[in-house]
Amino acid sequence: MKDLIQSAMDYAKSLDVDYADIRYKDILKEDISVENSQLTETSNSRSQGYGVRVYVDGAMGFAASSDMTQMNETVKKAYEIARTSLTLLKEKVQLDKKEAVQATHETPVVKDPFAIPFAEKLALLMECDKNMRGTEGVTRTLSSLMFRKDDVIFADTDGSYIDQKFCQSGAVLEATAISDTDTQERSFTDLKRAGYETILNMNLIKLAATLGKEAVALLHAEDCPSGEFDVILMPRQMFLQIHESVGHPTELDRILGSEAAFAGRSFVETENLTTKPLTYGSEHVTIVADATCPLGLGTFAYDDEGVAGQNVTLIDKGKFVGLQTSRDNASKIGQNSSGGGLSDGWRNLPIVRMTNINLLPGDFTLDTLIAGIEYGFVFDQNKSWSIDDLRVNFQFACEIAREVKDGKLTGRVFKNPIYAGKTTDFWASCDGTANKDFWEIIGTPNCGKGQPMQIMRVSHGSSPTRFRKVKVGVDHVE
Amino acid sequence: MLNKEAARNIIEKTMAHVNYYAMAWLSDSEQNTTRFANSEISQNVSISGTSLSLRVYDGKKSASCSTNVLTDEGLKKLVQDAENLLQFVPDGEFEAFPFPDEPVQESQNGDILFNAFGTESRAKFIKDGMAVIESGFTAAGALNFNRQVIAIGNSKGCFRYTAYDCVTFNIVVTHEDGSAGAGECISYTSVPDILGCFKKAQSTSKAARNAVSPELGAHTVVLSPVAFADLINFVCWMMSAKAVDDGASFAKGKLGQKVFGENLTIRDEVGHPELRPWFFDIDANPRKPVTLIDKGVVSSYLYDNVTAARHKVPSTGHSVGSGEGGYAENLVIEAGNKSMDEIISSTKKGIYINEFHYTNFVNPRNLQLTGLTRNGTFLIEDGKITKPMATVRFTESMLDAFCNITAISSERELVGGALVPGVKIETFHFTSKP
Numbered sequence: 001m002k003d004l005i006q007s008a009m010d011y012a013k014s015l016d017v018d019y020a021d022i023r024y025k026d027i028l029k030e031d032i033s034v035e036n037s038q039l040t041e042t043s044n045s046r047s048q049g050y051g052v053r054v055y056v057d058g059a060m061g062f063a064a065s066s067d068m069t070q071m072n073e074t075v076k077k078a079y080e081i082a083r084t085s086l087t088l089l090k091e092k093v094q095l096d097k098k099e100a101v102q103a104t105h106e107t108p109v110v111k112d113p114f115a116i117p118f119a120e121k122l123a124l125l126m127e128c129d130k131n132m133r134g135t136e137g138v139t140r141t142l143s144s145l146m147f148r149k150d151d152v153i154f155a156d157t158d159g160s161y162i163d164q165k166f167c168q169s170g171a172v173l174e175a176t177a178i179s180d181t182d183t184q185e186r187s188f189t190d191l192k193r194a195g196y197e198t199i200l201n202m203n204l205i206k207l208a209a210t211l212g213k214e215a216v217a218l219l220h221a222e223d224c225p226s227g228e229f230d231v232i233l234m235p236r237q238m239f240l241q242i243h244e245s246v247g248h249p250t251e252l253d254r255i256l257g258s259e260a261a262f263a264g265r266s267f268v269e270t271e272n273l274t275t276k277p278l279t280y281g282s283e284h285v286t287i288v289a290d291a292t293c294p295l296g297l298g299t300f301a302y303d304d305e306g307v308a309g310q311n312v313t314l315i316d317k318g319k320f321v322g323l324q325t326s327r328d329n330a331s332k333i334g335q336n337s338s339g340g341g342l343s344d345g346w347r348n349l350p351i352v353r354m355t356n357i358n359l360l361p362g363d364f365t366l367d368t369l370i371a372g373i374e375y376g377f378v379f380d381q382n383k384s385w386s387i388d389d390l391r392v393n394f395q396f397a398c399e400i401a402r403e404v405k406d407g408k409l410t411g412r413v414f415k416n417p418i419y420a421g422k423t424t425d426f427w428a429s430c431d432g433t434a435n436k437d438f439w440e441i442i443g444t445p446n447c448g449k450g451q452p453m454q455i456m457r458v459s460h461g462s463s464p465t466r467f468r469k470v471k472v473g474v475d476h477v478e
Numbered sequence: 479m480l481n482k483e484a485a486r487n488i489i490e491k492t493m494a495h496v497n498y499y500a501m502a503w504l505s506d507s508e509q510n511t512t513r514f515a516n517s518e519i520s521q522n523v524s525i526s527g528t529s530l531s532l533r534v535y536d537g538k539k540s541a542s543c544s545t546n547v548l549t550d551e552g553l554k555k556l557v558q559d560a561e562n563l564l565q566f567v568p569d570g571e572f573e574a575f576p577f578p579d580e581p582v583q584e585s586q587n588g589d590i591l592f593n594a595f596g597t598e599s600r601a602k603f604i605k606d607g608m609a610v611i612e613s614g615f616t617a618a619g620a621l622n623f624n625r626q627v628i629a630i631g632n633s634k635g636c637f638r639y640t641a642y643d644c645v646t647f648n649i650v651v652t653h654e655d656g657s658a659g660a661g662e663c664i665s666y667t668s669v670p671d672i673l674g675c676f677k678k679a680q681s682t683s684k685a686a687r688n689a690v691s692p693e694l695g696a697h698t699v700v701l702s703p704v705a706f707a708d709l710i711n712f713v714c715w716m717m718s719a720k721a722v723d724d725g726a727s728f729a730k731g732k733l734g735q736k737v738f739g740e741n742l743t744i745r746d747e748v749g750h751p752e753l754r755p756w757f758f759d760i761d762a763n764p765r766k767p768v769t770l771i772d773k774g775v776v777s778s779y780l781y782d783n784v785t786a787a788r789h790k791v792p793s794t795g796h797s798v799g800s801g802e803g804g805y806a807e808n809l810v811i812e813a814g815n816k817s818m819d820e821i822i823s824s825t826k827k828g829i830y831i832n833e834f835h836y837t838n839f840v841n842p843r844n845l846q847l848t849g850l851t852r853n854g855t856f857l858i859e860d861g862k863i864t865k866p867m868a869t870v871r872f873t874e875s876m877l878d879a880f881c882n883i884t885a886i887s888s889e890r891e892l893v894g895g896a897l898v899p900g901v902k903i904e905t906f907h908f909t910s911k912p
Contacts, residue, residue, distance in 0.1 A: 038571050040801050044559055045544040049527060062523040066546045080597065081522045087601035088608065090518040118566040140724055178725030183843045258515040260618035261650040261660075264835065347525045386838045388850040388869055393912040395848050395871060397840055418840065420871075420910055451620040452511055452525065474840075474848075474873045474909050 005155045008052065008071040013157050015079045018055040019095060021156035022075075023304050025049065025346035030114060033144040034125040037133070041144070042118075049346035054078040058092020059085035060328070062349045096331040098307055100159035105301030107167040108294075109195035113147040116196045121145050124204065131208035132175040137216035140176035143208070145169075145199065146191070146445075152304075160306045168297065168457070169198050170443065175211040177219040184218035184415055186211040186399055187381060188236075191443035191457065192295040214400060217413055224401045224414035226473025230376035231419060232369050232466045237398050238359065239442045239460035240382040245423040246280075246287050247357040247458070249391035250314050251340075252325040254352075256332065263449045264389040267423070268320065270333050278320040281427025284362055284465075287315040289324050291339055291355035296459035297443040298342075298355030305341035305350050312338045314357070318428070326352045344454040351450050356441060358461035362433035369432055369466045371407040377472070378402040378409070378464070379417050395420040395474070419472050426467060434463035479587050480506040480528065480627050482639045488530060488548060489631035495557040496534060496633050498564065499574055503531040503760065503799075506627040512600040515618040517608055519601060534560045538569035575761065575783040577636040582764045584640055585755035587625050591643040594669045595623035603647075607676035611651060615683055619649035621672065630762045638762050642755050647672050650853055651679040657866065659683030660833055660853035662704065664892055666754055682832060682854040685866060690857070692870035692911055698828035699906040700821055700858060706901050707893035708834045709876060710811060712847055714744065717770050717778075718796075719785035720803025721842075728845040728877060732776045738880040743812035744771040746780070746796070752892055753808040760799035768794050770806065774881075780804025809896035814886025818900050821885045823861040825902065830856045830863055834872075845876035848909070873909040882906075 005022055012020035026048040033041035049066035052075050061082030065074045128143040148168040155161045170191030177184050188207055192198045233241060249266040253259055256270075272278035291298055291309030300309045305327050314322045323333075326341030329352065342353040370378070384397035401417035403410045421429075441461035448455055480488070489502045506528040513521040530553070531544035541563035545556045595603075600621045611617050624644045631637040647670065648662040659682025661675030701709070716727040728737070748757060748765035758764055761783045769777045781789065781804045782797030796804030822830065837849030848871060855867045885902040892898075 035801075039568055040570065041542075042540070042563055042567050043542040043544070044563065045531075047529065047544075047546050049546065051525075059519070060522065062521070064523070064525040064527070066527040066529075077524055081524060084597045084601050085512075085519045085522045087598070088514065088517075088519045088605045090516070118563065122566075122568070176725055178730075180731065181843070183725040256516070257616065257618055257652070258520055260515060260616075260652055260658075261620060261648055265652075347527060349521060349523055351521075384838055384840050384848070386836045386848045386850070386871075388871070388912055389835050389852045390869075390912065393850065393869070393871055393910060395840075395873070395910070416841065422912060451513055451521075451622070452509055452523070 001153065002161070004068070004071060005153060008075050009155050009157050011072045012054060012075050017079060017157065018058065019157055020052065020054045020075065021154065021306065022050055022052050023343060023346060024153040026151040027345060028114065028149045030147045031144065032121055032125060033142065034129050035142045036140060037129050039122065047345065051343065051346050051348065052078040053349060054082045055093060056082040057086055059089050060093060061085055064347045093328050094331045095327040096336045098327070101162055101302065101306055103162045103301060105164040107165065107193045109167045111196035113167070113169045113196040114149065127205050128173055128208040131205055132173065132212035134209055135212040135216045137177050137219065138175050138212045139178045142172065142174040144172040154302060154304065154306050156306055162302045162306055164301060166193055166300070167195055168193050169196055170445070171199055171202055171204055173204060173208055173211055175215040177215040179219055182219060184215055186215040186218070189444065191297055191445055193297055193299050194295055198295065218400060218415040221413050221415045224377065224417035224472060228469045229472050230373045230466065230468050231470040231472065232378045232464050234378060234380040234464050235440050235442055235462045236381040237379050238462035238465055239444065240385055240396060242287065242357050242359055242460045242462060243458065244385060244387045245391060245394055245426065246314065247354045249423065250324055251352045252323045252329045252333070256329055259449065262451050267390040267392050272320050273323070279318055279428070280315045280320045280424055281318045282430045283317045284430050284433055285315055285318050285427050286313070286360045288313050288358050288360065289338060289340065289355050290358050293356050293358065293441065293461065296356030296441050297457040298459055303339045303341045303350070304343045305337065307337045307339045307341060309355065310339040324352055324354065326350060342456065344456050348450070348452065348454045351454065353449070353456045354447065354458040356459040356461060358441065359433060359465065361436040361439040361463045364432045364434045366434050366438055366464050369434060369464060370404055370409060372466065373404045373407060376404045377417060378404060379419065392423050394423065417472065418474055419470050421471060429468045429470065431466055431468055433465040438463040479508060479625050479641065485627060485629035485639055486631065486637055489629060489637065492530065492532060492553045492557060493631065493633045495554050497561060498534045498536050500532055500534045500633040502631050504629040505529050508625045510597065510600070510623045511620055512604060513620040514604050517611060517616045519604065530556065532556055532560050534564050535574040536564055538573050539564055539567050540570055540574065541567055572784065572787055577632045577634065578763050580764050582638060583757040585642050587641045587643055590668060591623060591645050595645050603672050607673055610676045610680050612680060612684070615651050615653050615680065617649055617651050617676070617679070619647065622646045628756070638758050640756050640758070642666055645670060647675055649675050649679045651683040653683055653687055655687060657683055657686040657689065658853045659686055664895060686854050687866065689866040689868040692867050692908055694908045694910065696905045696907050698825060698902065698904050700825060700828055700830045700902045701900055702832045703891035703898040703900050704833050704893050705831045707896055707898040708837050709847065710744065710809065710896065710898060712837070712839065713845065713876060714770065714806045714809060716842060717780050718803035718805055719779040719781045719789060722779055723785065723788065726842050728843055729776050729779065735776055736774045737776055737877060738771060738774040739883050740773045741814065741883055741886055742771055742774050742880055743769065745769045745810045746806040747808050747810045750808055750810060750897065752897060754895055756807065759795045759797040761793060761797040763793045763795040763797065765795040780806060807895065811898050813888050813890050813899045815888055816885050818887045818889060821887055821900065821902050822858055822863065824885065825858045826860060828858040829867060830858055840873060846873065847876060848873040869912055870908045871910045872907060874907050879903050879906055
């Protein structure tokens with residue numbers, strides 16, 4: 001493969017390109033699902049191919065193919081597309097500087113998930129199914145395991161050759177309770193760059209029983225009260241809060257307008273790094289884009305542009321200080337790439353994608369956060385999300401609200417908790433986040449962006465975090 | 479692209495290795511996208527790929543594998559992997575469903591779009607469109623030309639094949655002050671009016687400058703076909719028999735009941751000349767025309783083989799695979815008898831909405847949705863569009879909103895593969911603003 005890839009880059013050089021690179025990816029997946037006590041999905045898949053990006057006179061072209069015998073033809077196609085891009089080019093694209101790199105990287109794996117016997121995986125799912133159904137009133141159950149291996153080779157005309165092997169393991173549990181008029185669900189989704197050991201660490205069998213009980217409890221619960229309340233968001237809601245209101249707005253391609261016609265724009269401006277300082281949140285809010293932390297789906301040694309994975313601070317004690325960038329747009333603001341140029345497979349072009357966007361832990365325990373609430377709620381597990389084009393006005397819903405009264409959990413739960421806010425006001429209302437003992441990183445497989453649409457796997461780490469005077473419920477609906 | 483014989487050949491080569499009953503699904507695609515931002519070409523890509531999925535059956539056991547390594551060795555390994563997996567799986571709910579023997583219409587990749595939307599032509603369409611973008615405004619969008627081949631076969635020699643082309647275009651024009659307008663089009667057969675989209679986006683963006691702040695609460699709204707299509711899609715996702723069985727759907731237990739106003743009829747019309755020419759589903763069943771909502775009444779769910787067997791009804795031919803039940807691919811919303819201009823002129827006070835953004839379920843069981851306006855929202859006063867309005871969030875149950883549709887336009891637009899009119903809804907709730 002190395003000879004084939006290097007030959008393709010040599011051919012690109014012979015076309016007198018400014019620069020060219022290639023991503024070869026060989027992706028293996030295994031998916032197993034048990035729904036309502038029946039095995040409903042048993043699927044293995046392999047997808048192998050490569051994408052070639054070429055710059056000619058400052059214009060870009062990209063071509064991808066699964067035909068390994070047509071690599072030079074694909075390079076030529078990308079070259080011709082780049083020449084066509086010159087038709088409408090106002091400013092030549094300048095990639096930032098980077099060194100040529102020869103490197104290898106492999107996700108640390110204790111137990112290869114593809115080597116675990118199918119029967120063992122199926123038994124785990126069946127046990128989860130049984131435990132979710134242990135509570136009378138659970139009407140639908142879903143248990144899934146998904147595993148993925150990516151063999152990724154990056155090479156470019158500058159002489160880089162990087163070979164990385166990633167392993168991902170994940171699980172989904174869903175317990176649903178249905179009445180004539182209502183449906184309530186408790187669910188769990190997590191994926192990590194790790195081996196089967198991460199599945200065992202999820203304690204799925206025990207968790208399944210809890211989810212079943214809570215789904216039924218919610219069906220009989222009252223709707224969450226509306227009003228202004230102090231709220232603690234658990235990591236399974238925090239990941240969405242971070243993703244939508246910090247992750248996307250700090251992507252430089254959105255800020256520069258590249259996604260204006262699809263994913264949207266951002267309220268953040270590049271001047272917020274220089275002449276117009278932006279207070280993003282309170283002093284308790286420090287958020288990083290960290291491609292180096294263990295277990296994240298955005299963890300790697302090098303991104304899909306051959307740039308080293310980095311830990312970039314986006315918000316430092318409430319002050320906005322950094323952006324997520326890739327090579328082509330970082331240079332537009334005089335920076336080097338933050339290592340966020342990623343593609344979701346061999347088919348697609350690298351664009352700015354989140355790595356692991358993490359809220360760093362604070363000093364609180366969960367108990368002390370709860371103790372600071374006279375009356376409010378702990379919201380857990382996202383179930384609905386919507387945010388405006390500029391990433392200012394959001395409205396999110398969770399699966400479950402746990403009541404807090406006089407600094408203690410009462411044991412009462414409410415269904416359908418919805419909260420809304422404006423991004424910087426909301427983060428400014430954060431007055432504490434729990435310490436590292438409560439911190440967890442959670443992976444999600446479905447971040448959509450780009451045309452053609454790319455579905456990326458990203459992670460977000462956080463601890464339970466408290467926000468004051470949150471608008472809970474929806475006004476103005478009669 | 480793979481022609482019929484080439485597609486059949488790959489499936490037959492695969493089936494030569496199988497020891498069980500098997501079905502195979504072949505997808506061959508080419509996707510060409512020229513993307514532009516800040517009024518210049520920003521991304522320009524061509525992606526091609528062919529993949530094959532195989533499911534082998536032994537009574538009620540089945541296992542599935544897929545690959546895009548279509549060499550002789552790759553196909554042989556695909557079969558070996560699937561049959562190996564089959565040894566370990568327990569019985570499922572159903573045996574393999576018979577391959578339907580009803581003939582279905584085939585379609586082929588054509589020349590019209592292929593000749594019109596090569597790489598250079600796409601760049602020219604965009605460059606020509608930029609001529610209408612005025613100073614102070616910038617344009618962003620994408621022009622896609624996609625070719626698709628789908629073939630399904632089994633180990634008994636049954637075979638289905640279809641191929642089609644599709645062009646899609648979308649544009650957003652943004653002023654320096656942040657106001658924006660949009661346009662979009664899609665076609666499977668003829669060259670769509672791309673320049674018209676540029677003009678619409680430019681004029682809307684210009685008209686949207688100096689927007690006033692919205693008032694929250696209940697309003698009369700006039701929705702463009704694009705905005706209405708966004709809401710309709712959520713209704714149609716929930717018409718899947720799987721969504722109904724899962725308890726996720728508003729339509730659960732509502733078959734034969736009136737849930738929307740009498741003026742709302744939603745059909746899935748396979749074979750409609752403007753819609754995607756794909757006449758069979760992933761189960762190889764012929765797609766059947768289905769009325770989903772008939773004058774406000776839930777008339778039929780959409781079925782694949784599995785959900786049809788559970789409900790003891792014939793499949794409607796709407797399988798999307800993956801056990802997800804049925805999905806409407808050829809939606810047609812019945813038109814009304816007033817033009818959009820007449821609907822606006824008959825509105826004393828209301829709000830015209832060109833597009834929604836980031837719409838999502840709050841509660842699918844009561845069809846409560848939330849989302850925001852973007853790319854052109856305007857006040858209507860005394861029958862005329864008077865002022866642009868800033869972004870606002872709605873939160874509304876479509877079970878309420880679609881009972882309050884008081885006008886449906888006679889004009890329909892093809893939006894994302896569905897034929898949709900504009901509508902006037904008397905009570906629609908705006909719940910917050912940025």
